[in-house]
Amino acid sequence: GAVVSQHPSRVICKSGTSVKIECRSLDFQATTMFWYRQFPKQSLMLMATSNEGSKATYEQGVEKDKFLINHASLTLSTLTVTSAHPEDSSFYICSAPLQKIAGEPADRDTQYFGPGTRLTVL
């Protein structure tokens, strides 16, 4: 089945540094990927939609200059947390939907989630 990977799985950094998180679709192409953030004991909050070959679209309240998204290829999206601060410590998860293709079974728009990246900013 479709697999989405994330790297790194865990990162600890000092306040003020930038951290890049990669999200890869391993056996399918993803023109769209989504980035979520999850604080402890909370639900997933959608941060932004990553679009291959164009600018990402951000959800209300998410700073685009702080969370830089680059979707450089059909299998890779990156999220860079710039000038990270302790309040950015969170679990970051990406997802990629299998795009619906005409004639394909309807369930192909199921999304596949990466295993997540735990960011700790000291």
Add this chain to the structure above:
Amino acid sequence: SQQGEEDPQALSIQEGENATMNCSYKTSINNLQWYRQNSGRGLVHLILIRSNEREKHSGRLRVTLDTSKKSSSLLITASRAADTASYFCATDTLWGYNKLIFGAGTRLAVHP
């Protein structure tokens, strides 16, 4: 912002019992999906139900959808200790195809 609420927030049961979790949402949807998340881990897709479907089964899972009430339920029958996890519903809304909006989640604990 989150689409809706889930209840209960936490559920504690014994092995063999059934677990029912409910999800309500606010806007019209294409489909609704249920996911499981073990502590500190990624999401596992459980089941997807479309807006024109009312009930769906997968193994020990049964999902219902009532679009008139904007609600869904997930039933896990004959629960096992391995079912201990957080369960989230997520809606794929009409205005954002494939952009999932998650509920608050239910933390299920199944005791041996």
